Amino acid sequence: MTDSTDRRRLRFEHRRGEILEAATSHVLSHGVGSLSLRRLAEAVGVSHATLLHHFSRREVLVAEIVDAAIAGALNQPDLAEKQGGEPLRELWARSRSPQGAAYVRLFIELTGIAAYGDAVVRDAVSRSMRERAQTMAAGLRRDGCPPEEAEAMAGWLLGAMRGLMAQLLVTGDEQSADAAFEDLHRMVLLRASSWRADGSA
Amino acid sequence: MTDSTDRRRLRFEHRRGEILEAATSHVLSHGVGSLSLRRLAEAVGVSHATLLHHFSRREVLVAEIVDAAIAGALNQPDLAEKQGGEPLRELWARSRSPQGAAYVRLFIELTGIAAYGDAVVRDAVSRSMRERAQTMAAGLRRDGCPPEEAEAMAGWLLGAMRGLMAQLLVTGDEQSADAAFEDLHRMVLLRASSWRADGSA
Numbered sequence: 001m002t003d004s005t006d007r008r009r010l011r012f013e014h015r016r017g018e019i020l021e022a023a024t025s026h027v028l029s030h031g032v033g034s035l036s037l038r039r040l041a042e043a044v045g046v047s048h049a050t051l052l053h054h055f056s057r058r059e060v061l062v063a064e065i066v067d068a069a070i071a072g073a074l075n076q077p078d079l080a081e082k083q084g085g086e087p088l089r090e091l092w093a094r095s096r097s098p099q100g101a102a103y104v105r106l107f108i109e110l111t112g113i114a115a116y117g118d119a120v121v122r123d124a125v126s127r128s129m130r131e132r133a134q135t136m137a138a139g140l141r142r143d144g145c146p147p148e149e150a151e152a153m154a155g156w157l158l159g160a161m162r163g164l165m166a167q168l169l170v171t172g173d174e175q176s177a178d179a180a181f182e183d184l185h186r187m188v189l190l191r192a193s194s195w196r197a198d199g200s201a
Numbered sequence: 202m203t204d205s206t207d208r209r210r211l212r213f214e215h216r217r218g219e220i221l222e223a224a225t226s227h228v229l230s231h232g233v234g235s236l237s238l239r240r241l242a243e244a245v246g247v248s249h250a251t252l253l254h255h256f257s258r259r260e261v262l263v264a265e266i267v268d269a270a271i272a273g274a275l276n277q278p279d280l281a282e283k284q285g286g287e288p289l290r291e292l293w294a295r296s297r298s299p300q301g302a303a304y305v306r307l308f309i310e311l312t313g314i315a316a317y318g319d320a321v322v323r324d325a326v327s328r329s330m331r332e333r334a335q336t337m338a339a340g341l342r343r344d345g346c347p348p349e350e351a352e353a354m355a356g357w358l359l360g361a362m363r364g365l366m367a368q369l370l371v372t373g374d375e376q377s378a379d380a381a382f383e384d385l386h387r388m389v390l391l392r393a394s395s396w397r398a399d400g401s402a
Contacts, residue, residue: 031317033234105316112313114371115306116232126372133377155381156361159368163360170315171327176334180356187388 016054019044023061024068028102031109032062059120066110066124073103073128087139088161088188092181095165104165132158144195153191160184217255220245224262225269229303232310233263260321267311267325274304274329288340289362289389293382296366305366333359345396354392361385 022044027035037058041048055061094100107125114122136154141147164184168177223245228236238259242249256262295301308326315323337355342348365385369378 033314033317108316109313111367111371112310112316113234115309115313115367116234122371129368129372149384151377152380152384155368155377156365156385159364159381160357160361161364162367163362163364164357166312166316166363167330167356167360170312170323171330176352176356179353180360183350183353184357187392191388 020064024065027065028106063120069106070128088185108166143192221265225266228266229307264321270307271329309367344393
């Protein structure tokens with residue numbers, strides 16, 4: 001092996017993270033369903049050979065992109081700190097922002113891919129669903145939700161939020177989706193007010 | 202054109218419905234994401250040429266399969282007649298049956314495909330979401346829900362049901378999904394009891 005090969009390898013290794021970031025951003029815009037390594041290489045601005053050097057197979061790259069995208073979507077520590085039904089409104093508002101909508105769109109596509117048993121994608125989506133449910137259950141408990149109810153409530157509440165996001169994305173009907181969110185939000189606030197009443201009784 | 206060509210064409214036309222039914226059943230088991238016409242022809246037991254004769258392009262066949270699958274999933278007239286929170290339990294139970302789960306799985310995959318703008322699939326999924334929301338809103342109004350709230354409530358309630366079904370499918374965690382459903386069901390019954398109290402006041 002020559003010195004020049006070593007130097008090239010070193011440069012490649014440094015570029016790995018950079019390529020993954022560009023690939024994740026490309027996938028957030030276009031999805032993974034129709035992803036080909038050739039088109040991705042073109043979009044990212046590297047050769048097909050370079051992409052293969054770093055990620056060997058499409059599955060390896062997809063797995064890393066999925067992890068990177070989900071980590072990005074979950075990285076909202078300030079959201080968990082809000083109390084009293086406002087995290088829900090904040091979550092809805094963020095899912096409507098261009099950046100938030102891109103994560104929602106990819107997550108919905110990944111859930112669809114997971115449905116027929118792509119194990120890599122299914123594990124990543126499953127992990128993400130569980131982590132989100134735990135974060136939301138912790139928030140509900142801080143708001144006074146009885147501990148034995150918090151996980152169950154977080155389960156359907158997250159389901160409802162994801163369902164509304166999917167409905168908005170597919171139908172494009174903002175008015176219906178917003179009205180449904182407001183009705184859900186009122187119900188959650190009503191239930192939360194009963195916890196405070198119980199607590200002070 | 203010979204007589205024998207005419208007869209063959211006639212036989213082909215009769216077979217169209219039969220082929221579509223077999224193709225829909227194949228897709229309910231395997232999804233459409235990885236569907237190739239060659240593999241489908243093999244599974245259905247016809248030649249690739251016969252499939253192309255009837256459906257010309259993959260997109261045409263996929264559109265018809267999606268419509269057939271969604272029509273099958275929506276064809277539950279008895280469900281709409283149940284009152285007082287029980288349609289929800291029935292819907293959950295059906296989504297857990299092998300036949301119901303197959304429809305749920307396909308619908309989740311289709312929603313994912315619709316996310317990046319496949320127009321044919323998106324229109325079919327969007328139509329199905331709107332029809333289901335109208336059916337559920339009508340059921341809620343029959344149960345006493347104020348008419349101006351029924352559509353908004355149906356929107357998030359269907360979202361929650363779809364979200365729970367997706368969560369169960371991806372995580373495989375039946376206990377969490379059932380607990381979340383029971384919590385949701387209790388909240389819906391509680392809200393429904395307030396309609397009856399208002400109505401009799």
